[in-house]
Amino acid sequence: MKNNHNKERIELAAAFRWAARLNMHESIANHFSLVVSDDGSQFLVNPNGRHFSQIKASELLLLDSNDNTTMSSKNAPDPTAWAIHSAIHRNNAQAKCVLHVHSKYATILACLENSVMPPIDQNTMRFYNRVSIDVGYDGMGLANEAERLSAKLGSNKILLLGNHGVVVTAPSVAQAFDDLYYFERACETLIGAYQTGKKLRVASHEVAEKTAQQWESYGSFANHHFNELMAILDKEEPDYKC
Ligand SMILES: [Zn+2]
Ligand SMILES: [Zn+2]
Numbered sequence: 001m002k003n004n005h006n007k008e009r010i011e012l013a014a015a016f017r018w019a020a021r022l023n024m025h026e027s028i029a030n031h032f033s034l035v036v037s038d039d040g041s042q043f044l045v046n047p048n049g050r051h052f053s054q055i056k057a058s059e060l061l062l063l064d065s066n067d068n069t070t071m072s073s074k075n076a077p078d079p080t081a082w083a084i085h086s087a088i089h090r091n092n093a094q095a096k097c098v099l100h101v102h103s104k105y106a107t108i109l110a111c112l113e114n115s116v117m118p119p120i121d122q123n124t125m126r127f128y129n130r131v132s133i134d135v136g137y138d139g140m141g142l143a144n145e146a147e148r149l150s151a152k153l154g155s156n157k158i159l160l161l162g163n164h165g166v167v168v169t170a171p172s173v174a175q176a177f178d179d180l181y182y183f184e185r186a187c188e189t190l191i192g193a194y195q196t197g198k199k200l201r202v203a204s205h206e207v208a209e210k211t212a213q214q215w216e217s218y219g220s221f222a223n224h225h226f227n228e229l230m231a232i233l234d235k236e237e238p239d240y241k242c
Helices: 006-021 078-093 102-111 122-124 143-152 171-197 206-217 220-235
Strands: 031-035 042-045 060-063 097-101 132-133 158-161 163-172
Touching: 006 031, 006 042, 006 097, 006 171, 006 220, 031 078, 042 078, 042 102, 078 143, 078 163, 097 171, 102 132, 102 158, 102 163, 102 171, 122 171, 122 206, 132 143, 132 171, 143 158, 163 171
Parallel strands: 132 158
Antiparallel strands: 031 042, 031 097, 042 060, 097 163, 158 163
């Protein structure tokens, strides 16, 4: 299995290493996955119990969302990873890469009664009207929870999990990581703005929508961002590629 999907394995491993550097991981929990088959059924995911900062390309699990013996196998993934990620990959074709974390500021937003992100700066405007919000939290994400969440995502790329965390989806690891990075930044700015207790300067619908569309036509920004991150890892912790 080691040389299977090598490029995808290296990219996903890089995403784990950077998420750890940004302190977006939570102990040994949370999961990233990446589809590697044309029909969307086979995907890579982190092995159960491994710290994000230690993950190597070769140790990522290759799972098949149609294989119902997965959870009884020796290298079974975390049960919530299996439930949520296989459901999203099965039901949402555009979600090739799925990043799920309980990062600090996204989770704070998920804990507010109103989790809608008002457009107050360029980063919050990037996500204007583009985030699905699940308000049906009902315990750790097992089968029922997973089907509800994957339906809730709909055609959006980001699902804020009320009382839980966030799921970011995209056609590539680079795009998903860039979206996760900016989403967490946007949440940090918003939470900081709320903490001032001052009134927010909320942009108009027209300006927020225009800015969101400008982000969407920003070309290869996400790829450049991710290539830079991989270049730093190549120098500083090249074992992620092993
Ligand atoms: Zn979670
Ligand atoms: Zn997950």
